[in-house]
Amino acid sequence: MKKTLLILFSILYSISVNAKTPVAADRWLEIDLYWFEHKNMQKSANEFWDRYEPLMQGIDGWKGVIINVGWITDYLYEWQGDINQEIKLPKNMKTWGSIKDGGQLAGTTPERMDLWKERFEKADKPQSIDYEKWTYADLKKLVGIIKKTAQNKYHIKDVKVGTFITGGDSSYDGDKxxxxxxxxNSYRNGKPNMVAKLSAESHKYGAFPQGIPEGTPLTEFFGKQWGSLSKALNLDVIILRDGFLGTGLYSRRKGPYGETAPKDPQLVAEWSKATADLVKQTKLANPKALVIGYSNAASAIGSWRANCFDLETIAKEGYLDGWIDQSWAGSWNEVGQRPVMNYVPEVRFWSSPLLGYSYMLGYMLTHSAMLADTKVHHYFLTETFDAWETWDMIHNARERLRWGIWAYSHAALKTPNGLKMPEGSYISWCNRGKMLLPEEDVKFLAQTTNDAIADAAETKEVFGPTIVYNRSAMEWQSNNKPDETIKEWIDEQAGTLMKWSAPIMSVTRLEYLPKVESDLFIFQTPSHLNQLEKENLITYLKSGKPAMIIGSPAGGLDKEIAEILGVSSTDTAITGTKYIGTINYKTEGIYESLPNTFPLFQPFTQNKFSADLERIYSVSSSPVLGLNQTNGKNLIYWDAPDFFNNLPAGTDNYKGSLDQIMGSPVPYVLTARLMNETMKKAGFTFVDEIKQNQPVQLSMWQLKDGSFKIMTGNLEEGINHTADHTVSTTLNLPALFVKNKSVEVSELWNKTKTIIGNRKLDINLEQAQTKLFKIEKP
Structure with missing residues (x-):
């Protein structure tokens, strides 16, 4: 009888598993090798899949488990071809410990800082991590067990297992x-030296049993070692993490040649070619294994303009299979997540705001444009808690984490053939010490991610402004003046404007005009265009449709386009930095409640606006933001400021509050208000008021069934320093959304319904709260 019941249960379980709705996406789970029990691998595999099976069921794309084998390159570089060789794993590594409480810190900024200090007085102390002794045969066995357990026990087919590798010469205080x-010479400033040629060495390596020949390129050595190792261990994937595709981690001012690209374009070309060769060598050494890149967390534009590699060209060569966009947005955005550092009292309270939620969306959108016409699968990283550091987003900022999953899954590329969304996600981490995520957290991640991916697949249109990536300008700058900036940082600029209700959630490429549409295109540095691009852009600017152009008059604007805007400059290059802006005593309309003068960091040119271009604010008597509405035009021009962290002389490590990094929110608030008024005039969605100290994120899209979604979030830290962390605004819906005098609006995450009139939706958000509204087809 028991045997019959067991068979019946197995049949019913199999039916329920196979009946799960397919999820058209890829999914990867990251875990550290130290979590697995070396002496009982099967037990560990059972425990892993018992917990994480819900995240993998129904996934019909690529899926797998990525194991961290000691962070650094030793496990790959020191492979000698002997399966019984002990893996060289670093010793003396230390975690940051973990915090015991959960939730947001309340109070004013000084009060929150006091709570932060108390939090870490009670936190677990840092722990030393010494990996058990693993041979390559052991790792191969573990790989097989993970795959077989998924297949045989949970009917999850085609699970891939791989490893990631970082480029640092040490990690977490461990061995070099x-x-x-x-x-x-294989390292430069502690990161891989892509152009290195290795010295001769007689030591045996897996791919070089007779030793390394003199002058072997590092990229060739890496690729062939991976091919030998991955084939021997049946590894299916390698993630080229920190330092391999972009040596400047978490900043656009840490490239291989310093704070900017070098003056010599040949050096940029050589580095990019070597980076491409790394990807090529790695793929060719084992064509069956996937090669997936991993962003440096900062500006996508900076990947080329500072990190000196052309991702688009690399992707089009066909050897790169995937790309993970990551900034660990929550862990850098949230305050009080990192331990107190005595040498800089507040540096860890604020973390790194320029890597926060909206910036990751800006970086991801721009990478989408670069990867547009390639086969590369584009992913976003979802952060849970950390296997090495203290931050814990799934318990301290759960609603913001949910916003991120939805926002990044809907990061839309507008193409002449329709919308293109990301292909999936990379979830990190699955362990903290020996602990896995609780079952309820796994269910939350599975449900949230599956729902977001399914919704993105059904999205018909994304509303709001659209970033326009201009490859022609970036290519010319890299080939001619790589060390000079032309205000090309469109992803950072858009990521900042998003904070003040500029509903940016889409990107396109300049060459796609006129076959794509947007409520308001934001054109990146329209200079050095080919003839067709120029003609199409000029036609659009004269059409009367809303448009915005960001770029320096010194190199960032085509002459004819500058004339259409009404801007000029006597400078041919940026001449330094100015620090005080002014709205010239205006107090009404978009200037309401803003100070007459304000601090900022303005890479400076002396500009002149024509009579047609209304001056909104100026810096040292030089106008930098303008509006041209003459002769039917509807154009915004912005010579944008920069951030303190991006100024010369090594300021990139500064981790103060966001308002300090900006100098002041005022120039960004003014620009967002100007965009809002422009969209209002054109009949698109707009808000009644944009408050400087109450940043509210907005995104809007339409599904194929005709319904509309509106997502909003209270995401920001470091702008409002009072104890009141609520934010509010009123969204005015266009006639496209609402046909009648009244309409029912459902708030899906909190399961509430509201009937609104006059097409006005009041948005009120508590601290760190996010909401998703739905309006049925009119």
């Missing part, structure tokens, strides 16, 4: 990479 000692 042995290869960096034997071949010091």
């Amino acid at each position: 990479a042995l290869f960096s000692v034997k071949h010091p």
Whole structure:
């Protein structure tokens, strides 16, 4: 009888599993090798899949488990081809410990800082991590067990198992990479030196049993070692993490040649070619294994303009299979998540605001444009808690984490053939010490991610402004004046405007005009265009449709386009930085409640506006934001400021509050208000008021069934320093959304319904709250 019941249960379980709705996406789970029990791998695999099976069921794309094998390159570089060789794993590594409480810190900024200090007085102390002794045969066995357990016990087919590798010569205070000692030129400033040629060495390696020949490119050595290792261990994937595709981690001012690209374009070309060769060598050494890149967390524009590699060209060569966009947005955005550092009292309270939620969306959108015409699968990273550091987003900022999953899954590329959305996600981490995520957190991640991916697949249109990536300008700058900026940082600029209700959730490429549409295109530095691009852009600017152009008059604007806008400059290059802006005593309309003068960081040119271009604010008597509405035009021009962290002389490590990094929110608030008024005039969605100290994120899209979604979030830290962390605004819906005098609006995450009139939707958000509204087809 028991046997019969067991068979019946197995049949019913199999039916329920196979009946799950397919999810058209890829999904990857990241976990550290130290979590697995070396002496009981099967037990560990059972425990892993018992917990994480809900995240993998129904996934019909690529899916798999990515294992961290000691962070640094030793496990790959020191592979000698002997399956019984012990893996060289670093010793003396230390975690940051973990915090015991959960939730947001309340109070004013000074009060929150006091709570932060108390939090870490009670936190678990840092722990030393010494990996058990693993041989390559052991790792191969573990790989097989993970795959077979998924297949045989949970009927999850085609699970891939791979590893990630980072480029640092050490990590978390652990041992220095042995290869960096034997071949010091293989590293530059602690990261891989892509252009390095290795010295001759007689030591045996897996792909070089007779040793390394003199002058072997590092990229060739890496690729062939991976091919030998992955084939021997049946590894299916490699993630080229921190430092391989972009040595400047978490900043656009940490490239291989310093704070900017070098003056010599040949050096940029050589580095990009070497980076491409790394990807090529890695793929060719084992064509069956996937090669997935991993962003440096900062500006996508900076990948080329500072990190000196052309992602689009690399992707089009066909050897890169995937790309993960990551900034660990929550862990950098949230306050009080990192331990107190005595040498800089507030540096860890604020973390790194320029890597926060809206910035990751800006970086991801821009990478989408770069990857537009390639086969590369584009992913976003979802952060849970950390296997090494203190931050814990799933318990301290759960609603903001949910916003991120929905926003990044809907990061839309507008193409002549319709919308293109990301292909899936990379979820990190699955462990903290020996603990896995609780079952309820796994269910939350699975439900939230599956719902977001399914919704994105059904999205018909994304509303709001659209970033327009201009490859022609970026290519010319890289090939001619790589060390000079032309205000090309469109992803950072858009990521900032998003904070003040500029509903940016889409991107396109300049060459796609006129076959794509937007409520308001934001054109990146329209200079050095080919003839067709120029003609199409000029036609659009004269059409009367709303448009915005961001770029320096010194190199960032085509002459004819500058004339249409009404801007000129006597400078041919940026001449320094100015620090005081002014609205010239205006107090009404978009200037309401803003100070007459305000601090900012303005890479400076002396500009002149024509009579047609209304001056909104100026810096040192030079107008920088303008509106041209003459002769039917509807054009915004912005010579944008920069952030303190991006100024010369090594300021990139500064981690103050967001308002300090900006100098002041005022120039961004003014620009967002100007965009809002422009969209209002054109009959698109707008808000009644944009409050400087109450930033509200907005996104809007329409599904194929005709319904509309509106997502909003209270995401920001470091702008409002009072104890009141609520935000509010009123959204005015266009006639497209609402046909009648009244309409029912459902708030899906909190399961509430409201009937509104006059097409006005009041948005009120508590601290760190997010909401998703739905309006049925009119």
